[in-house]
Amino acid sequence: MRDMTRLNGKTAVITGGASGIGLAAARRFIEEGAFVFIFGRRQDALDAAVAELGSNACAIKGSVSDEADLDRLYAVVKAGRGTLDIVFANAGAGSPLPLGQITADHIDETFDTNVKGTIFTVQKALPLMGDGGSIILTGSSAGTTGAPGFTAYSASKAAVRNLARTWAEDLKGTGIRVNVLSPGATATELAKEALGEEGQKAYGAMTPLQRMADPSEIGAAAAFLASSDSSFMTASEVAVDGGLAQL
Amino acid sequence: MKMLEGKIAVITGGSSGIGLATAKRFVEEGAHVVITGRREKELVNAAAAIGENVTTVVGDVSRLDDLDRLYAVVKAKHGHIDVLFANAGAGTVAPLEAASEAHFDQTFDVNVKGLFFTVQKALPLFKDGGSIILTSSVSNIMGLPAFSAYAASKAAVRSFARAWTLELKDRNIRVNSMSPGPIDTPALATTTGLTPEQAEQAAAQFASQIPMGRRGEPEEIAAAVTFLASDESSFITGVDLAVDGGMAQV
Numbered sequence: 463m464r465d466m467t468r469l470n471g472k473t474a475v476i477t478g479g480a481s482g483i484g485l486a487a488a489r490r491f492i493e494e495g496a497f498v499f500i501f502g503r504r505q506d507a508l509d510a511a512v513a514e515l516g517s518n519a520c521a522i523k524g525s526v527s528d529e530a531d532l533d534r535l536y537a538v539v540k541a542g543r544g545t546l547d548i549v550f551a552n553a554g555a556g557s558p559l560p561l562g563q564i565t566a567d568h569i570d571e572t573f574d575t576n577v578k579g580t581i582f583t584v585q586k587a588l589p590l591m592g593d594g595g596s597i598i599l600t601g602s603s604a605g606t607t608g609a610p611g612f613t614a615y616s617a618s619k620a621a622v623r624n625l626a627r628t629w630a631e632d633l634k635g636t637g638i639r640v641n642v643l644s645p646g647a648t649a650t651e652l653a654k655e656a657l658g659e660e661g662q663k664a665y666g667a668m669t670p671l672q673r674m675a676d677p678s679e680i681g682a683a684a685a686f687l688a689s690s691d692s693s694f695m696t697a698s699e700v701a702v703d704g705g706l707a708q709l
Numbered sequence: 710m711k712m713l714e715g716k717i718a719v720i721t722g723g724s725s726g727i728g729l730a731t732a733k734r735f736v737e738e739g740a741h742v743v744i745t746g747r748r749e750k751e752l753v754n755a756a757a758a759i760g761e762n763v764t765t766v767v768g769d770v771s772r773l774d775d776l777d778r779l780y781a782v783v784k785a786k787h788g789h790i791d792v793l794f795a796n797a798g799a800g801t802v803a804p805l806e807a808a809s810e811a812h813f814d815q816t817f818d819v820n821v822k823g824l825f826f827t828v829q830k831a832l833p834l835f836k837d838g839g840s841i842i843l844t845s846s847v848s849n850i851m852g853l854p855a856f857s858a859y860a861a862s863k864a865a866v867r868s869f870a871r872a873w874t875l876e877l878k879d880r881n882i883r884v885n886s887m888s889p890g891p892i893d894t895p896a897l898a899t900t901t902g903l904t905p906e907q908a909e910q911a912a913a914q915f916a917s918q919i920p921m922g923r924r925g926e927p928e929e930i931a932a933a934v935t936f937l938a939s940d941e942s943s944f945i946t947g948v949d950l951a952v953d954g955g956m957a958q959v
Contacts, residue, residue, distance in 0.1 A: 626958075627958055627959045630955040630958065630959055631920055631955075634920055634921075635922065670874050670875060670946060671881075671883075675944040676944075679943050679944040680944070682940075682941045682943070683941070683942065683944075683945065686936045686942075690932075691932040691936060692932070692936075693932070694890070694925035694926070694929035694930070694933075695951070695952050695955075696920055696921055697920060697955035697958030698950070698951045698952075698955070698958055700945070701948045702942075702944050703945075704946060705874050705875075705878075705947035705948075708870075708874070708946070708947030708949075709871045709874060709875065
C-alpha cells in the first residue's frame with residue numbers, strides 16, 4: 463500500500479471509466495486520495511467498477527457523443543462536489559477498416575466519440591474548473607505512427623493531440639493545464655480478449671520494451687499528469703508506449 | 710513506500726539549479742545520491758542543503774578521467790547504480806557570424822561528448838531495470854537565435870535516448886530525455902554571458918512565449934525527473950518529456 467496522497471481531496475471525472483485504462487486510472491486516483499466520477503455506456507460494467515472502487519467512486523451512465531448525457535454528468539458532479547479538479551477524457555473507440563472499404567458511418571462513429579466527444583467532455587467541464595485544474599486527454603501511439611487499417615482511429619487521435627496544443631493557448635491565464643497521455647499496446651481485458659495469446663505476443667514484440675503495458679502503468683502516468691508533480695507541463699504529450707512510437 | 714526508496718542515483722551538474730533540486734527530491738523520496746559538479750564550494754553547499762544521503766565528487770563531465778573517478782567513488786560506496794540523471798550542460802550566447810571554434814567545442818564537449826561518456830561509463834555499474842534520464846532542452850525542436858550550438862547539442866541528446874533505448878532494452882534499462890523550458894535558475898544570469906539587464910530581458914521575453922505565462926521552478930523539473938526515475942514510468946522509454954509550460958508544444 464503506497465502512502466502517496468498527491469490527489470487528496472481532489473474531484474476527478476474519468477470518461478470511459480468502467481474498464482481498461484479508465485478503470486486503472488480510477489483505482490489509482492482513489493488510492494491517492496481523490497473522489498472519482500466514472501462515466502461509461504454500460505450499466506453492468508459501471509456497477510461492477512463501483513463495487514470494486516468503493517465509496518469514493520460514483521458511476522454515471524452515458525455516452526460522450528451525446529451532449530445531453532454530458533450535461534447530466536456535470537450536473538451530478540456539481541450537485542455532489544461543487545467543483546472539479548481533474549478531467550481524464552479517456553473514452554474512445556476504434557476499429558480497423560482498410561482504405562478502400564471505409565464508410566462514412568465508420569468515420570462519423572470514430573470521430574463522434576474520439577474528437578467531438580472529447581471536445582464537449584472538456585468544454586462542459588470548464589465552468590466547474592479553476593486554478594490548479596488538470597485535463598488529460600487520451601491519445602494513442604497511433605496518432606503519430608502509421609497503423610495499417612486504422613485510418614479513422616489514427617487520424618482522430620492525431621486530432622486529440624492537437625486539441626491540447628490549442629487549448630493550452632485558450633486556457634492561458636486560467637491555471638488549468640491540459641496534456642495528452644498516449645498509450646501504446648495495452649493489455650486491457652478487452653484487448654486480451656480480442657488479441658488472444660498470440661496477438662498479445664505479436665503486439666509485445668513490436669514494442670522496444672518487448673511487452674504490452676499493464677493498464678496500471680498507464681494509470682500511474684495519468685496520476686502524474688493529474689497531480690502537481692506535472693505543474694509545469696501543459697500542451698505536452700506523454701507517451702506511455704514502451705518506446706513504440708518514439709524511435 | 711516512497712518512489713525511490715533505497716535507490717542509488719548519480720546526478721551530474723548536481724550542485725545547482727535543476728540538478729540540485731532533483732537531488733533534494735530524490736533524497737526526499739528515499740534515494741542515496743552522488744552528485745558531481747566542477748566547483749567544489751558549490752558542491753559542498755549543495756550537500757549541506759540536501760542534508761543526508763549525499764556524496765559529492767568534484768569533476769567535469771567533459772574529462773573522461775573525472776568520470777572514471779566519479780564511478781570509482783560510486784562503486785566503492787554503493788557498488789551499483791539504479792538511476793542516472795545526466796544533467797550537466799552548458800550554453801553560451803554566440804550569433805552564428807561571431808561564434809568561435811572554442812565556443813562550439815566547449816558546448817559539444819560538455820553537452821554531447823560529456824553526456825555520452827557519462828552514460829557509457831555508468832553502464833558496468835548499472836542494475837538491470839534501472840532508469841537513465843538525459844537533460845535535453847526545448848531548444849532541441851526550436852529555433853533560438855544565437856543559441857544554435859546549444860540547441861544542436863540538445864537535439865543530439867534527444868537522439869541518444871532513441872538509440873540507447875534499443876541498445877539497453879535487453880537489460881530493461883529505460884532511457885528518456887527530459888526537455889525543460891526556461892527555468893528560474895542562476896544559470897541564465899551567471900553562465901550564458903548575458904549582462905544582468907539582458908538576462909532580465911531574456912527572462913521576461915521567455916515568459917511571454919510560454920503558454921503558462923511564467924518560467925518554471927527547478928522543483929517542477931525535479932518532480933518530472935523523479936517520475937521518470939521511478940517505477941511510476943515503468944512503460945515509458947525513448948521519449949522526450951517536455952516540461953516547458955507549453956513553450957515548444959503549441
